Amino acid sequence: MLGKAYEESNHLRKACKPIITPVGRRCSSMPRPPNLGDLKRRIHIRLPVFLIGLAVLLVVDEYVKEGYLFDFRDVVIVGTHEFAVVVFLLLSPISYFLAKHLIKQK
Incomplete structure (x- = not known):
């Protein structure tokens, strides 16, 4: 039951390319902080x-x-x-x- 949800979230985690910003690490697919x-x-x-x-x-x-x-x-x-x-x-x-x-x- 949790296997499919875990696989989807794990897939998203692998697809994420981490970016180092002044406020810390974030995923490149995440929206940027508001300005x-x-x-x-x-x-x-x-x-x-x-x-x-x-x-x-x-x-x-x-x-x-x-x-x-x-x-x-x-x-x-x-x-x-x-x-x-x-x-x-x-x-x-x-x-x-x-x-x-x-x-x-x-």
Whole structure:
């Protein structure tokens, strides 16, 4: 029962050509470790999602601490949760556009 699985894993082990890297040995068939270039690959999606997530967390924090979701009168007061939520929601499509058109995708 374990013989077939063992043979397959042993076959993969033999097919692997070890490479010595600064972080240690790894198999040449394994993917390379992630770097900063991988982070910017889908930044046009990640950054707006991060900003919208921050806005949602701020609204939840406002509800927990103050007892209400959103007070439109506080939008014009710099430093309030409402002002930060509006800024994050406005920056989200702007960051999408800038990242999509200014960062060259591979």
